[in-house]
Amino acid sequence: MGTAVETAQPVRGSNLYAQRVNPQWVRLLDLLEMNVRYERCVGAELFTADGRRIVDFLSGYCVHNVGHNHPDVVRALQGELARSGPAMIQTHAADLAGELAGKLCAGAGGRLSKAFFASSGSEGVEAAIKFARAHTRRSGILAAEHAFHGLTCGALSLMSDAFWREGFGPLMPETAVVPFGSMEALEAELKRKRFAAFIVEPIQSEAGVRIPARDYLRSAEALCRRYGTLFVLDEVQTGMYRTGTFLAAHQFAVNPDMVVLAKALSGGLVPVGAVLMSDEVCESVYSSLPRALLHTSTFSENSLAMRAGLATLAVLERESLGQRALKAGDYLREQLTTALAKFEMVKEVRGMGLLMGIEFQAPKQLRLRVPYEAFGTIHAGMFGQILVMRLFRDFGFLTQVCGNNFMVLKVAPPLVVERGQMDAFVVALRNVIQLANSPGAFWSEALGLARRAFRAH
Numbered sequence: 001m002g003t004a005v006e007t008a009q010p011v012r013g014s015n016l017y018a019q020r021v022n023p024q025w026v027r028l029l030d031l032l033e034m035n036v037r038y039e040r041c042v043g044a045e046l047f048t049a050d051g052r053r054i055v056d057f058l059s060g061y062c063v064h065n066v067g068h069n070h071p072d073v074v075r076a077l078q079g080e081l082a083r084s085g086p087a088m089i090q091t092h093a094a095d096l097a098g099e100l101a102g103k104l105c106a107g108a109g110g111r112l113s114k115a116f117f118a119s120s121g122s123e124g125v126e127a128a129i130k131f132a133r134a135h136t137r138r139s140g141i142l143a144a145e146h147a148f149h150g151l152t153c154g155a156l157s158l159m160s161d162a163f164w165r166e167g168f169g170p171l172m173p174e175t176a177v178v179p180f181g182s183m184e185a186l187e188a189e190l191k192r193k194r195f196a197a198f199i200v201e202p203i204q205s206e207a208g209v210r211i212p213a214r215d216y217l218r219s220a221e222a223l224c225r226r227y228g229t230l231f232v233l234d235e236v237q238t239g240m241y242r243t244g245t246f247l248a249a250h251q252f253a254v255n256p257d258m259v260v261l262a263k264a265l266s267g268g269l270v271p272v273g274a275v276l277m278s279d280e281v282c283e284s285v286y287s288s289l290p291r292a293l294l295h296t297s298t299f300s301e302n303s304l305a306m307r308a309g310l311a312t313l314a315v316l317e318r319e320s321l322g323q324r325a326l327k328a329g330d331y332l333r334e335q336l337t338t339a340l341a342k343f344e345m346v347k348e349v350r351g352m353g354l355l356m357g358i359e360f361q362a363p364k365q366l367r368l369r370v371p372y373e374a375f376g377t378i379h380a381g382m383f384g385q386i387l388v389m390r391l392f393r394d395f396g397f398l399t400q401v402c403g404n405n406f407m408v409l410k411v412a413p414p415l416v417v418e419r420g421q422m423d424a425f426v427v428a429l430r431n432v433i434q435l436a437n438s439p440g441a442f443w444s445e446a447l448g449l450a451r452r453a454f455r456a457h
C-alpha cells in the first residue's frame with residue numbers, strides 16, 4: 001500500500017529518512033538550506049558530499065568536546081571490538097564501568113563518589129528523580145523556569161515551556177518551577193518541605209546561555225540543605241570541560257548531591273549518560289541484597305560506551321582541553337564583542353569557556369523595526385533562523401539558536417577549535433549582521449522563507 005510520500009522521486013538518503021523516520025524534519029532542513037549530506041567529520045570540520053567544508057560551531061549541542069571522531073577514541077573503540085570482551089552480559093560486574101566511575105568521581109570531587117550509568121541525558125535525569133525520591137522519601141521535584149532537561153516524561157515534567165509539553169500530559173505530578181536566579185522563589189518552595197530535589201543547570205543552555213549571579217548556586221545549595229532537599233546539577237551540556245573546568249560546579253564552588261552527565265562523555269561516538277552521586281544517595285536505592293538491581297538499564301555500563309568514556313577523558317586531560325576552552329572562550333568573546341559592538345541589534349555576548357550565547361534584540365530604527373516585527377509575527381524564531389541559515393549557506397558555519405530562546409545564537413564549537421576558525425567565524429557573523437542591518441536582501445530572504453514555510457505547512 002503506497003502513500004504519496006513513498007512514491008516521491010528521486011529517493012535520496014534524506015528521502016528515505018523522510019519516508020520512514022521524520023518527514024517534517026527533512027522539510028525544515030530543506031527550507032533552511034541545511035539539508036546537506038555529511039561524509040566525513042574531523043575535529044571541528046564537517047565535509048559534505050558536494051565538496052563543502054562546514055566548521056561546526058554547535059558541536060551537536062555540546063557533544064563533540066574532543067572534536068569529531070577523535071582518533072584516540074576511535075582507536076579505543078576499535079580495540080574494544082577487536083578484543084571480543086564482555087559487552088552486555090548483564091550478569092557480571094563490568095570492570096570498565098568501575099574504572100570510568102572512579103575517574104568521573106575523582107574529577108568531580110566533593111561528595112560525588114558513586115556513578116549510575118545510562119544511555120542519554122534524559123535517562124540520567126530520570127534516574128536522578130528516582131534516586132532523590134528514594135533518598136528523601138519525598139515525591140516533589142523542583143526545577144527552574146525555561147530549563148531543558150530532556151524529553152522523556154519525567155524530565156519533560158521539569159520543563160516549563162509549553163511548546164515541549166503541550167499534548168503530552170498529564171506529566172509527572174508534584175513538580176514545580178521557580179525563576180532561575182530567584183532566591184526568594186526558591187526558598188518559598190523549599191520551605192514546604194515536599195521536594196526531594198532541586199534539579200538545575202548551572203548555566204541554562206537552551207534558555208539562552210543564562211549565567212547566574214556568582215553566589216546563586218552556592219546560596220541555592222545552602223537552602224536545599226536547610227530544607228532537606230537534594231541539590232542536583234544537570235551538567236549534560238556544561239560538563240566535561242565545556243566551561244573550562246571538569247564540571248561547571250567547580251566554577252561556582254558548589255558541592256552537589258548529584259550531577260547528571262551525558263553528551264560529551266563518550267566523545268560523540270556512543271550513547272552514554274552518567275549520574276554521579278554521594279554514597280548515601282546510592283545506598284538509598286541499592287540498600288540490600290534483594291535491591292541490588294532495583295534501578296538498571298540494559299545498555300547501562302555497556303563496554304563500548306565505557307571504553308569511549310575512558311578514552312574521551314584521557315584526551316580531555318592530555319590535550320588540556322579545559323584550559324583551551326577557557327583561553328579560546330575568552331578570546332572568542334572578546335573578538336565577538338568588539339566586532340559586534342556597533343550593531344544595536346546585538347544586546348550581549350556572554351558565556352563561560354566555550355559555551356557562549358549572542359543575544360539579539362529588536363532594532364530601534366524604524367526602517368529595521370518594521371520588517372523585524374512583521375517577521376516576528378510570522379514566527380518568533382524567524383530572525384534567528386535566517387542568521388543560522390546564512391551563516392551555514394554563505395559562510396560554512398554550523399550554529400543554532402537556543403531551544404527555549406530564539407533570540408540567542410548558541411556558539412559552542414568543539415574545544416579543539418583553532419584560532420583561524422574563530423577569526424573566520426567572527427568575520428562571518430559580522431557580515432551576516434551587517435546584512436540584517438540594512439533593509440533589503442536579508443529581509444526579503446526572510447519573506448521568501450516565510451512563504452515557503454507556509455507552502456510546506
Ligand SMILES: Cc1ncc(COP(=O)(O)O)c(C=O)c1O
Binds near residue numbers: 205234
Ligand atoms: C541540559 C540538558 N539536560 C538534559 C538533556 C537531555 O539529554 P538527551 O537528549 O541525551 O536525552 C539535554 C539535551 O539537550 C540538555 O541540554
